[in-house]
Amino acid sequence: VVPSHPPPESDGDESWVWSQIKAEARRDADAEPALASFLYATVLSHPSLDRSLAFHLANKLCSSTLLSTLLYDLFVASLAAHPSIRAAAVADLIAARSRDPACAGFAHCLLNYKGFLAVQAHRVAHVLWAQSRRALALALQSRVAEVFAVDIHPAAAIGKGILLDHATGVVIGETAIVGDNVSILHHVTLGGTGKAVGDRHPKIGDGVLIGAGATILGNVRIGAGAKVGAGSVVLIDVPPRSTAVGNPARLIGGKKGE
Amino acid sequence: VVPSHPPPESDGDESWVWSQIKAEARRDADAEPALASFLYATVLSHPSLDRSLAFHLANKLCSSTLLSTLLYDLFVASLAAHPSIRAAAVADLIAARSRDPACAGFAHCLLNYKGFLAVQAHRVAHVLWAQSRRALALALQSRVAEVFAVDIHPAAAIGKGILLDHATGVVIGETAIVGDNVSILHHVTLGGTGKAVGDRHPKIGDGVLIGAGATILGNVRIGAGAKVGAGSVVLIDVPPRSTAVGNPARLIGGKKGE
Amino acid sequence: VVPSHPPPESDGDESWVWSQIKAEARRDADAEPALASFLYATVLSHPSLDRSLAFHLANKLCSSTLLSTLLYDLFVASLAAHPSIRAAAVADLIAARSRDPACAGFAHCLLNYKGFLAVQAHRVAHVLWAQSRRALALALQSRVAEVFAVDIHPAAAIGKGILLDHATGVVIGETAIVGDNVSILHHVTLGGTGKAVGDRHPKIGDGVLIGAGATILGNVRIGAGAKVGAGSVVLIDVPPRSTAVGNPARLIGGKKGE
Incomplete structure (x- = not known):
């Protein structure tokens, strides 16, 4: 069920959405023991949305030669330094909840939508590109193209409240x-x-x-x-x-x- | 070569197809030592088609936060409790063998067709959805979308004898x-x-x-x-x-x- | 910047392209410490283009049941035995550099273009197919389809100087x-x-x-x-x-x- 009065986009959205995500994850972990460990690792053990997102992205995009710890540190630093990326992620979560009738909750989008995850990784790559850290930006683009089958050049400029539905290709x-x-x-x-x-x-x-x-x-x-x-x-x-x-x-x- | 007289669909199909798969895997393991370990792990070490399928799916769909042991237990339990899923998998294997001129054998389909594997995982997700285990069903859908680039909502109802050829997207x-x-x-x-x-x-x-x-x-x-x-x-x-x-x-x- | 006078295709191309790739990787490793370990593992630690390519492909295409060591040995042996595969890979790198305005360098293509990697793996699968090692060829095709979302039958014959841009699907x-x-x-x-x-x-x-x-x-x-x-x-x-x-x-x- 979509919350009946989604809040207007504001500085308070991030903490409100994060509290919803934690409540959804707690409810699912209680109802489905098979998911409890997954939900603890990806959501419930983290102090904030940006830490949860950074952990989840790093785990998805790492490889045997591009380590998850390196990616986690990169995502944490980028999200901390760029509140606009965090605000855009929150707007994307609200967009999926509002515009996709198959979206079952904010946690569903955060954990399961490869289009959402691809866009968040792109925003970090876009910042790196603007800082002339182009080799790292292109390496991120490539991992996103491989893992999510979504290929966004790091130089492309993407707004907020974006829904990439299904996203393949x-x-x-x-x-x-x-x-x-x-x-x-x-x-x-x-x-x-x-x-x-x-x-x-x-x-x-x-x-x-x-x-x-x-x-x-x-x-x-x-x-x-x-x-x-x-x-x-x-x-x-x-x-x-x-x-x-x-x-x-x-x-x-x-x-x-x- | 397609067996000249494929049997009609029947209760005996599962054991017949499994015996064919084991024979194909044994032949390939003998001819290609580089594949022997792979074929032993995925086919020859298992007592039945459902165990082989559960092992193979769990290995494909697991991640660092969604463990293969958990997925294996889930697939084994679902396939044991729902003979109709096993029968549909057998019908899908026969369909690929009959309708895809590039299909080299039942083992080829079981081990290599991401469309086949995506449909089998979907059938398990569909049962979970019907049991109101929706968070787990959606997590499975998401892993299938990431790993196989096939996005089937767990609520969708899919028949048997299905061929998803190439399957990407x-x-x-x-x-x-x-x-x-x-x-x-x-x-x-x-x-x-x-x-x-x-x-x-x-x-x-x-x-x-x-x-x-x-x-x-x-x-x-x-x-x-x-x-x-x-x-x-x-x-x-x-x-x-x-x-x-x-x-x-x-x-x-x-x-x-x- | 594209080198102003790309050399004609010749026996010297492979060593020239490899020297460019190493120079690009050294420059990027110096400028971006976060990538230094990745670039050392994939490029700078290798004595030749074919070893670098074999390592990178094996790491991308391996799974828990198809080991990277087995794939590495297979790629090294195939590239050593078939100079035409190495020459075609070099022609593909030059093609990407010449025909794709978004290609930032030879190393960018080698490390990040899933279309390039899919074609190189296909060429090895094609040789295996011609040698009647069909089970292994089909297993390679399947891994490429899963990992890169590019599905090329091993029997298909592909020329040189090929650009698969973006490549998904x-x-x-x-x-x-x-x-x-x-x-x-x-x-x-x-x-x-x-x-x-x-x-x-x-x-x-x-x-x-x-x-x-x-x-x-x-x-x-x-x-x-x-x-x-x-x-x-x-x-x-x-x-x-x-x-x-x-x-x-x-x-x-x-x-x-x-």
């Missing part, structure tokens, strides 16, 4: 920009046409919904509140609050609310 | 129903339109073939024996034994055999 | 042939129609570019230098240097340069 290119409160289904590509260099990837406005398997190519603008249908191939600008469908995509139904 | 939503003897290629989505709540996913009849990359959205019915072409986007009912292709999909060629 | 069937200097984006299928047996998969000419999500089905020929648009469903031959787009795909713009 999502590809977001180097010069893409994604606004706030965007929902992106699986197999979506924000890619280049292969003909351009430099600024060559899509710009996605706030509140856009991109259906499963949609391929958006080139430095095109998808306006705020627009919808892109499943399986569309979009090579053109899409105006705000309009809908594009088909291969190649055409606009249908005009703008809404205007 | 398959997404099957919460209220979807899939009949018996259905073949589903990779990148297939049985999803929602995003506009409906409640019963919002496709219903797939017996014997349907869904081509690579097809996206079927909404509470539509794909009738028994129908075919959905690769890359189709299907938003409508498809009558039995008819074929739908294109984006958006249209029916072609009328019904067959009527 | 690529499927290449048993009787497919792919020429030299081909670029294949993610979610591309070279599959069968399901109606034919025997030689049933596409033949891709030299220098072809296949866009994201394109599905090419059946024993069709895509001529040298042709382009296949993103999201296309191709069921027909495509002449050399022509372009096919759409679902179903049609030819546009005629041949170029003729």
Whole structure:
């Protein structure tokens, strides 16, 4: 059940969401002894959301040559230094809870949504990229692509309140920009046409919904509140609050609310 | 070589298929010493198909926080308590052997087909879901989505004799129903339109073939024996034994055999 | 920065590329202490490109039942016995550096591109298949499909200078042939129609570019230098240097340069 009055986004969201996650984890650990150890290790033993997230991400993304302790320290330091990453993670959790009818709770999203985890790792990679720590940013991108099958270039700029639903196969290119409160289904590509260099990837406005398997190519603008249908191939600008469908995509139904 | 007279589906199938698997594994272990240890651990050391499957699934799906011993016990108990899951697994093995020209044997499917393994784990998650053990069911779904890139909601109902060929990127939503003897290629989505709540996913009849990359959205019915072409986007009912292709999909060629 | 005068493909390429990779790894290890251990283990501790590649592949593809030592020995032996596999790997590294604007260096491709790694593992599986070591070839294919979400049948013949960009979801069937200097984006299928047996998969000419999500089905020929648009469903031959787009795909713009 979605809490009936989700709080507005605020500085208090992080502690509120964390308290919900702990309560959900405690309830599940009591009801399902087989999960108690998992929930203790990933949630209940941690003092805060950022520590729980850092631990969970490090465990998922580590390998025999990229150690979990190194990744844990990196995630803890990045989340501590960048409150905006923590706030965006909280907004993503609220987005999944509000916009995905299959989301069973905040803990469900934190622990089980590979799209959520991929986006959080991307935000850390994005900060590293901006600090010219490019080799480490690219190593993180690569682990996320392998483990979650989500390939987001560290230079891409992603807003908050993002839902990557199912997430398998999502590809977001180097010069893409994604606004706030965007929902992106699986197999979506924000890619280049292969003909351009430099600024060559899509710009996605706030509140856009991109259906499963949609391929958006080139430095095109998808306006705020627009919808892109499943399986569309979009090579053109899409105006705000309009809908594009088909291969190649055409606009249908005009703008809404205007 | 496909055995010339595959037996009809019967109570004896499980022991017959298991004897075939052991013979194949013994032959491969003799011919390829590099695989002997692998084949002993996954097949030859086990007394039955369900123990071999439970061991193999547990090893694939475990993580540093979700231990293989816990998963092994869960799979052994579920397969022991639900003969219908074992029978469906056997039907799936026979389906791969009969319908996939690249399938080299039952052991090949058991050990190497991530689609086969994903479906077996889903059946266990589906039983857990029905028992209201939802946190554990969702944790299993999540591990399957990460490890095999196959995302099947535990509430979805899947028949027997299922072939998920290649399997990468398959997404099957919460209220979807899939009949018996259905073949589903990779990148297939049985999803929602995003506009409906409640019963919002496709219903797939017996014997349907869904081509690579097809996206079927909404509470539509794909009738028994129908075919959905690769890359189709299907938003409508498809009558039995008819074929739908294109984006958006249209029916072609009328019904067959009527 | 791409080296301004990449050398022609020659016997000297392997040592030249390896010296570049070591220089890049040394530079990154100096600049980023968090990566020093990783770069030492994967690159700097190895005497040659083939040892580095064998180590990295073995670590990626091993499991609790398929040991990394076994895979390492297999890759080392295969690369030593088949100079053509080493030459093709070098050509692939040069292809990524030349044709992918997001490729930051040879080491970036070697360490981080799952498409590159999947193709190298495939070449070893292809040799095993030709030697009738089919169980081991199929086990390798399966690990590559799980770990990299790239499913290439070991019997498929793949040229050199190949770029699998992003790579998630690529499927290449048993009787497919792919020429030299081909670029294949993610979610591309070279599959069968399901109606034919025997030689049933596409033949891709030299220098072809296949866009994201394109599905090419059946024993069709895509001529040298042709382009296949993103999201296309191709069921027909495509002449050399022509372009096919759409679902179903049609030819546009005629041949170029003729």
